[in-house]
Amino acid sequence: MTTHDLKAVEKPAVPRDDVLLRATDVTKHYTLRPDGFARHRRVLRAVDGVSLEVRAGETLGVVGESGCGKSTLGRCLVRLTELTGGRVEFDGRDISTLSARRLRPVRPGMQLVFQDPHASLNPRRRAGEIVAEPLLIHRYGNAAAVRRRVAELFDVVGLAAAHLDRYPHEFSGGQRQRIGIARALATAPKLIVADEPVSALDVSIQAQVLNLFADLQDEFALTYVFIAHDLGVVRHVSDRIAVMYLGEIVELAETEALYGAPSHPYTQALLSAVPDLDDGSAPTPARERVVLTGEVPSPADKPTGCPFRTRCPYARERCALERPPLTETAPGRWTACHYPLAAEPLSVLGTPPPATTPPGP
Ligand SMILES: Nc1ncnc2c1ncn2[C@@H]1O[C@H](COP(=O)(O)OP(=O)(O)OP(=O)(O)O)[C@@H](O)[C@H]1O
Ligand SMILES: [Mg+2]
Structure with missing residues (x-):
């Protein structure tokens, strides 16, 4: 198209x-x-x-x-x-x-x-x-x-x-x-x-x-x-987009805000896979590719804590221990991540985002 x-x-x-x-x-x-492996339902x-x-x-x-x-x-x-x-x-x-x-x-x-x-x-x-x-x-x-x-x-x-x-x-x-x-x-x-x-x-x-x-x-x-x-x-x-991963919304934001600066590492990875558009709209800043590695885990066997942590390039110890709630990290922007990406720093792709703690639920 x-x-x-x-x-x-x-x-x-x-x-x-x-x-x-x-x-x-x-x-x-x-x-x-x-099944043969699990004795319980x-x-x-x-x-x-x-x-x-x-x-x-x-x-x-x-x-x-x-x-x-x-x-x-x-x-x-x-x-x-x-x-x-x-x-x-x-x-x-x-x-x-x-x-x-x-x-x-x-x-x-x-x-x-x-x-x-x-x-x-x-x-x-x-x-x-x-x-x-x-x-x-x-x-x-x-x-x-x-x-x-x-x-x-x-x-x-x-x-x-x-x-x-x-x-x-x-x-x-x-x-x-x-x-x-x-x-x-x-x-x-x-x-x-x-x-x-x-x-x-x-x-x-x-x-x-x-x-x-x-x-x-x-x-x-x-x-x-x-x-x-x-x-x-x-x-x-x-007008707005909800990004889902393993049955959960991990980010929800106004469309252009989401494309302009993804806040969840999973959104960033999805955006990396979107080809450049030829409609004159602003290019997606996430031009450095973040390639998703590994398989999506089964929804019958979800990881503890953050569902995305097994494929997240920025995952830390806390991500395995606590499920991050979907939190309003900026007006109209909801992110379920302990370490959401900051609005600007697409230059820091590949290095961990700053260790700020999002406001609690
Ligand atoms: N009736 C069902 N019984 C058991 N598992 C189901 C049933 N319907 C869906 N699932 C499982 O629920 C999960 C979510 O399925 P769903 O079809 O909602 O995903 P989806 O995001 O729409 O995928 P796709 O992009 O392939 O359409 C999958 O793991 C699927 O296998
Ligand atoms: Mg479907």
Whole structure:
């Protein structure tokens, strides 16, 4: 994708306290069957104590390597999976404990767009039927009203009305993702959790779909949680970014602040992997590459203390002993690190950051 293709989207300022979605200490643990090595059931900590807020009208990007819990968190946020612990408030209401019956009227307001439109669209249904499905589930109206709404949604996402009767395999990847987006929009949601919505698309198509997301956000005042596995894609769509590692948020900051000066060593390492941009934006200062060594540990066998310490070039003794809490290290910037990187000193890459202690929790 050339970044020239991406529109610069002006976003209205969002009042700081206008929170649409609030997650508090959300956990999702899976109990694994004992295997030959472990006699006891092991617990896989897919999401392990995530707290975040998403303001109405903003886009919160969520990034991290494969397996760090992004999809699981996304599903927790829209309650497509039961939480092990913690709570999620949507539009002022605790949805984490609502019964299925009480959840039903809340569901239309929050939708998920999936990574692989090929896998998530029923191959035996026509595109028009797929988009109509949520309308029928939520009793939108009579057949004529549903047909009108589906035609409108096709138009909104840039699909031709002539294609209403086609099957998913008759569309290109980008068009299939447009069907998925139309289906998500059908119930006029306030929140869309998009789980790697462009990762499966050809690079040349990614910008078009990202622009569609931006246009729809403006048109319908949508709030997005936008999941991606690299920092390249989310930069253009996100107001703020949460960086995840082994089920935890290790850094959360305004997008440009995060790119300008990462505070967590893991963010710094992820940024090192982002190619230079050709869109005229300021280059990422972390040009000295910080290469991640070693494998991501298993979320069923998390390191003690800081989850990142086994791969962190700056880890010290304390990092193995205490789990660093996510702390506001500068206004609007949250970091879970005992020794966060200072704002400027990218010249000190490779040497340990100053041994300052962040303010306590
Ligand atoms: N139903 C399940 N049972 C057991 N483990 C699960 C289940 N679903 C997810 N996991 C595990 O939880 C962890 C987080 O998975 P998740 O799919 O949320 O990661 P992700 O960040 O979305 O990864 P990717 O970038 O590959 O999509 C992984 O270790 C995964 O194997
Ligand atoms: Mg995923």
